[in-house]
Amino acid sequence: MEQSKSEYVKDGNLVSEIDGTWQTVTKDNEGNAHIHTLHKHSVKTRPLPPDVGEKTFVSRAAPTKISPTRRKRPQRxxxxxxxxxxxxxxxxxxxxxxxxxxxxxxxxxxxxxxxxxxxxxxxxxxxxxxxxxxxxxxxxxxxxxxxxxxxxxxxxxxxxxxxxxxxxxxxxxxxxxxxxxxxxxxxxxxxxxxxxxxxxxxxxxxxxxxxxxxxxxxxxxxxxxxxxxxxxxxxxxxxxxxxxxxxxxxxxxxxxxxxxxxxxxxxxxxxxxxxxxxxxxxxxxxxxxxxxxxxxxxxxxxxxxxxxxxxxxxxxxxxxxxxxxxxxxxxxxxxxxxxxxxxxxxxxxxxxx
Ligand SMILES: [Mn+2]
Missing domain, CATH: 3.60.21 (Purple Acid Phosphatase; chain A, domain 2)
Structure with missing residues (x-):
């Protein structure tokens, strides 16, 4: 199996692209072997780990999470x-x-x-x-x-x-x-x-x-x-x-x-x-x-x-x-x-x- 992998940063995420090529063998009804070549291309996107790159590296900052209070505003x-x-x-x-x-x-x-x-x-x-x-x-x-x-x-x-x-x-x-x-x-x-x-x-x-x-x-x-x-x-x-x-x-x-x-x-x-x-x-x-x-x-x-x-x-x-x-x-x-x-x-x- 042959595989190539490339990683790059896009929109603040780390994108991994994997190209793989491998071969399988199947037999037909007559018992003859056929070789098939399969290709797989996969793309995985995950957030950048915090320690990647310089601090000045251009990437989007993690959004601040706000959990609004559920209290009701009093009548005034x-x-x-x-x-x-x-x-x-x-x-x-x-x-x-x-x-x-x-x-x-x-x-x-x-x-x-x-x-x-x-x-x-x-x-x-x-x-x-x-x-x-x-x-x-x-x-x-x-x-x-x-x-x-x-x-x-x-x-x-x-x-x-x-x-x-x-x-x-x-x-x-x-x-x-x-x-x-x-x-x-x-x-x-x-x-x-x-x-x-x-x-x-x-x-x-x-x-x-x-x-x-x-x-x-x-x-x-x-x-x-x-x-x-x-x-x-x-x-x-x-x-x-x-x-x-x-x-x-x-x-x-x-x-x-x-x-x-x-x-x-x-x-x-x-x-x-x-x-x-x-x-x-x-x-x-x-x-x-x-x-x-x-x-x-x-x-x-x-x-x-x-x-x-x-x-x-x-x-x-x-x-x-x-x-x-x-x-x-x-x-x-x-x-x-x-x-x-x-x-x-x-x-x-x-x-x-
Ligand atoms: Mn002042």
Whole structure:
């Protein structure tokens, strides 16, 4: 028997084609032997083993499996929007900037409340190795892991809220990649695969973390990127960084509509009531706090590393949490939920991560 085998990669699969030739003998009624030559051509297709080829080899990535929750969405008078952000997903070696416990609490809230909408108010990624600030060697090679973690967090969110509208607004950190490329390699911005004008540019976070595949709307373009919950309330990453709970007051002065903002890593809520031609109007400014670690592990102004290369812990004046926003066309009611370590209270019920 003669056999030839060829293997090649097609559409992310390993294809094995086997050509075989062999002979058989049969005898007819007279007892004469006849030799027959048989051919067999078989094609077998199987997924590429994970260790085949370079990581940069062009093959399709395994799809993220989403098992949507079967919980029923509760009946509500107003719409419920969960607002959260500032996870600062990133790594210094194996040490994370983001807080897995806080991120789990966020997922518990999504699963338990089944909101109509979830708005991420930016800085979900840190992208420290692309920042214009001084670099550290141990931030290098962390971008892929960060993109993978952000994607899995978004996929988890989608699984926990299969029917919710999910919106991700870019913060200053999400703009780092764009700036980083623009500085020395602007020609790469906007590049698409050949003959694919309708595809997303490859070097966009929206493409890299697969937002479209998860049905997540990306609002890009910090600092003006914003999402309006109704005519009176917008969510945006924000630019104010005052200490001590005074950012809310700044936002209330800046506009005559309400603002839900991130960036400060603080849980804040404040209201302002003023006269209008139609009567009195009350607006709100609120911040959900961070999903990042609040113990000095996020690179920034206060960040320090000792001579062993370890982050020196520090209590940042930050809090972790999220905002529950109940709203209609004309009303909005904001409930801040601050995380106490690994516990939180949602509408009077206690949860632990
Ligand atoms: Mn920010």
């Amino acid at each position: 008078h107003d719409e419920l929007t969960l607002v959260m952000g500032d996870a600062q997903i990133g790594f210094r070696g194996v040490e994370a900037f983001h807080d897995e416990t806080a991120m789990s609490m966020a997922q518990i809230a999504v699963r338990e409340l089944m909101p109509d909408r979830i708005v991420f108010v930016g800085d979900m990624l840190d992208l420290a190795s692309m920042s214009r600030f001084e670099q550290r060697n141990d931030w290098a090679n962390s971008t892929q892991a960060s993109i993978d973690r952000y994607h899995s967090f978004l996929a988890q969110t989608r699984a926990n809220a299969p029917n919710a509208e999910i919106v991700a607004i870019s913060g200053n950190h999400e703009m780092r990649m764009d700036k980083y490329i623009r500085k020395d390699a602007a020609e790469l911005l906007g590049l698409r695969r050949a003959n694919a004008e309708k595809e997303l540019a490859v070097l966009t976070l929206r493409y890299l973390v697969r937002m479209d595949e998860l049905g997540i709307q990306n609002i890009d373009g910090y600092p003006n990127a914003a999402y309006w919950l109704n005519d009176n309330l917008k969510a945006t990453h924000g630019t104010n960084v005052a200490k001590g709970g005074s950012n809310a007051a700044k936002y209330l002065k800046e506009a005559d509509t309400g603002t839900l903002y991130g960036h400060t890593h603080r849980v804040e809520t404040a209201y302002r009531t003023f006269a209008t031609r139609a009567g009195y109007k009350t607006i709100v400014a609120a911040s959900p706090g961070a999903l990042a670690r609040i113990t000095g592990h996020v690179p920034g102004f206060h960040y320090s590393v000792d001579d062993q290369g370890r982050t020196v812990p520090k209590a940042e004046d930050w809090q972790q949490g999220l905002l529950l926003v109940e709203h209609s066309d004309t009303n909005e009611h904001v409930t801040p939920v601050m995380f106490h370590g690994d516990t939180m209270s949602l509408f009077g019920k206690r949860y632990a991560a």
